[in-house]
Structure formats: structure tokens, C-alpha cells
Amino acid sequence: MFLITLTYRVPLTAVDAALPAHIDYLQQQYAAGVFLASGRRTPRTGGVILATAADRQTLNATLAADPFYQQGIADYDVIEFTPTMTAPGLEKLKEY
Template sequence: MPPIYVAILTYVRPLEEIDKHVDAHIAWLRKHYAEGTLLLSGRRVPRTGGVILTRGESLEAVEALLKTDPFQEHGLATVEIIPLQVAMAAEGLKDVFLDP
């Protein structure tokens, strides 16, 4: 199974600017969930950014995907991408993260 990629977004602009692009960001997320690319996403607590779990054929492919996020297109957040080869998972998550 290809690695999972953990994308950690950190806002670099004030929340007022972030909020102007939240609807476009959510639409972007929904599109990629529908395509089966994204696995999980959510806001960091406190609200300093977000986290996205995704699949991808390569780090370069994931980087290219994330560059299309409105938060990236408008320079609102930086992103750190961490490749993760899952070794163990809870019973209900094995089908998602581990080879059969």
C-alpha cells in the first residue's frame, strides 16, 4: 500500500484573511474526498492551521495536490508533508491503512 502523507498546515496570515477563503478550502476538500484522495482532515487546536491525511503515488504528487488548496494558492498557510508507512492500526482502521 502506498504511504500515507500527513500534511500539517500552519496559518501565516491573520484569521480574518483565512476566514475569507474557508468556503473555497472546504469545497476543495470535498472535491478531493469525493475523488478518494483525502482520508481525514481537521483544524488544529488552538486554531493555528490544520491537518490533512492523504494518499498519493509520491511526495511530489502530494505536493502538487496541496498546491491547489486555496490556502496555498493565496499564501495563507505553509505546509509540512510527512510520509508515513503505517505499521499498526486499530481494528477498525486496518482496512484503511494496512495491506490485506
Template structure:
């Protein structure tokens, strides 16, 4: 699994033009079941996304298609982790439990 930190690198006025495309991009990632959760970082510096387990190459390729990244409005930091303890709702993602 990954925690993905998106940090805006452009002024808010410039972001307003591309954010609708980014919102559509995020929706597509949920449609493909890649994202588990996402939301705005406070203060409004960027966003946080939690993804399902996948290869790092697949994640990097997916993130590279984000309109914010394509337009150089933001950059990503990726933290990989193995879920070994989860709430019951995420039990299927717990990599320490034999399925």
C-alpha cells in the same frame, strides 16, 4: 501515507474570505478518495490531514492547488510514514500486511 500539517500564515480576518474555497477544495480531495481524515488544529493555528498512500509528487501537486496556498494564506508541512499497524477499519491501508 502522509500526515499533512497546514499552518495559517495570515490573520484570521483575511482567512475568512478564502476559507469557503478551501472547504470546497478539501471536499474535492475526499471525493477523489485522497483524504482519510482532516480537522482543525487546536488552538486554531491550522489543520491536520491524513492522506491515503500516493506518490509524493502527486501529493505536492494536489497541495499546491489549495486556495490557502495559492493566496499565500498558509503553508504545508508533510510527514511521510508507512502504516505498519492499524485499527481494523484501516487494515487495507496497512502496508505491512500482504493484500
């Protein structure tokens, strides 16, 4: 499992201009079962994505398709981890 943080490199006006394409990309990754959760950071300096992928190379290829990545909108920091404990109702996360 992977925790990805995005940090914006450009003003929010540029982020907002690219947002519709980024949302389409996110929806594609949810449909493919790659992304499990995502959202804006508070304050709005970037975003966070919880993802699953076969390996880091596969995840890197997935992230490279993000319009935010392609347009240089954000920097990405990826942390790989193995969930060993979860809150009730989230036990499925341990399968990743």
C-alpha cells in the same frame, strides 16, 4: 500515506475569508479518494490532513491546488509514513 500540517501565516479573518474555497477543495480531494481525514488544529493555528497519493510529487501537485496554498494563507509540512499498525476498524489504512 502522508500527514500534512498547515500553519496559518495570516490573521484568522483572512483564513475565514478563504475558507469556503478551501472547503470546496477538500471535498474534491475526498471525492477523489486522496484525503482520508482533516480538521482544525487546537488551538486554531492551522489544520491537519491525512492523505494518500501515488508519490510525493503527486501530493505536491494536489496541495498546490489548495486555495490556502495559492493565496499564501498557510505553510505546509508533509510527513510521509507507512502505517504498520492500526486500531481495530482502521486496518484499511495499512493498504496505503
